[in-house]
Amino acid sequence: MPFLAAYILIVAFFAGSAFGSFFNCWAWRIVHHESILHGRSHCPACGHPLGVLDLIPVFSWFLLHGKCRYCNGKISPRYVIAEILSGAGFVLCVLRFGLTMETARAVLLFCFLFVLSLVDLESYLIPDRFILAILALWAVTLPMILREQAMTAMSAMENVTENFGALIGKGYLLGTVSGIAVGGAMLIISLIFDRVTGKESLGGGDIKLFFAAGLYLGAAGGLLCVMVSCFIGLIFAFLMRQERIPFGPSISAAFMITFLFGDPVIRWYLSLLGV
Numbered sequence: 001m002p003f004l005a006a007y008i009l010i011v012a013f014f015a016g017s018a019f020g021s022f023f024n025c026w027a028w029r030i031v032h033h034e035s036i037l038h039g040r041s042h043c044p045a046c047g048h049p050l051g052v053l054d055l056i057p058v059f060s061w062f063l064l065h066g067k068c069r070y071c072n073g074k075i076s077p078r079y080v081i082a083e084i085l086s087g088a089g090f091v092l093c094v095l096r097f098g099l100t101m102e103t104a105r106a107v108l109l110f111c112f113l114f115v116l117s118l119v120d121l122e123s124y125l126i127p128d129r130f131i132l133a134i135l136a137l138w139a140v141t142l143p144m145i146l147r148e149q150a151m152t153a154m155s156a157m158e159n160v161t162e163n164f165g166a167l168i169g170k171g172y173l174l175g176t177v178s179g180i181a182v183g184g185a186m187l188i189i190s191l192i193f194d195r196v197t198g199k200e201s202l203g204g205g206d207i208k209l210f211f212a213a214g215l216y217l218g219a220a221g222g223l224l225c226v227m228v229s230c231f232i233g234l235i236f237a238f239l240m241r242q243e244r245i246p247f248g249p250s251i252s253a254a255f256m257i258t259f260l261f262g263d264p265v266i267r268w269y270l271s272l273l274g275v
């Protein structure tokens with residue numbers, strides 16, 4: 001069994017890094033207004049089409065010492081960093097949820113957040129279509145996830161299927177209320193902040209992303225996500241050493257961390273409040 005588990009995790013890493021390579025290309029084309037469906041991958045410096053050898057995730061960059069084979073131009077390490085992070089993201093999803101519906105949902109959510117972050121890093125914009133994709137993913141998968149959770153938690157209880165309609169309704173309602181609470185709170189805070197500092201703090205895309213986090217994580221999880229994203233944002237701002245940093249990548253990372261590993265922390269602080 002350990003071999004099988006290791007094998008699955010290795011496959012997950014390579015699948016993730018291959019997707020990461022595709023995401024780099026996708027984000028680049030969104031920022032530069034090129035279609036993802038047309039034309040082959042090309043070197044960002046000289047425009048030479050890339051061959052198979054140049055397209056192996058992670059390895060190509062190390063094999064070619066971070067340079068383009070055709071123009072010898074330096075290829076930014078950020079591409080390989082993105083591939084490694086994407087591989088790691090897939091691995092964490094599988095580690096957390098095994099091979100379940102939840103894993104499929106987590107991986108898809110990760111993919112949307114990942115491309116959105118790459119685009120935000122480059123253009124300081126979060127395209128609405130990614131927010132919409134994340135909302136649609138939530139709405140479509142919620143009944144399946146609730147069913148899967150109900151089945152595993154209490155397969156012996158007979159009234160699970162009976163009350164299932166009510167359970168789904170409650171899930172939609174709770175998620176929507178949490179989304180509005182988290183997104184609304186961040187909107188108010190950012191408006192106050194903008195007034196006080198006279199600068200724009202959060203963009204519209206950031207607020208929408210917090211709304212989406214509330215849907216998936218609930219109000220308590222959403223609050224944790226806000227705190228973690230501020231923490232990551234501070235580190236990120238320190239590392240980047242620039243005045244203005246896009247906040248989307250920090251929110252996305254916090255969203256994913258809370259989604260995968262937030263439950264014990266949320267239970268702990270709710271117990272402190274006596275809930």
Ligand SMILES: [Zn+2]
Pocket residue numbers: 043044045046047048068069070071072073
């Ligand atoms: Zn080149």
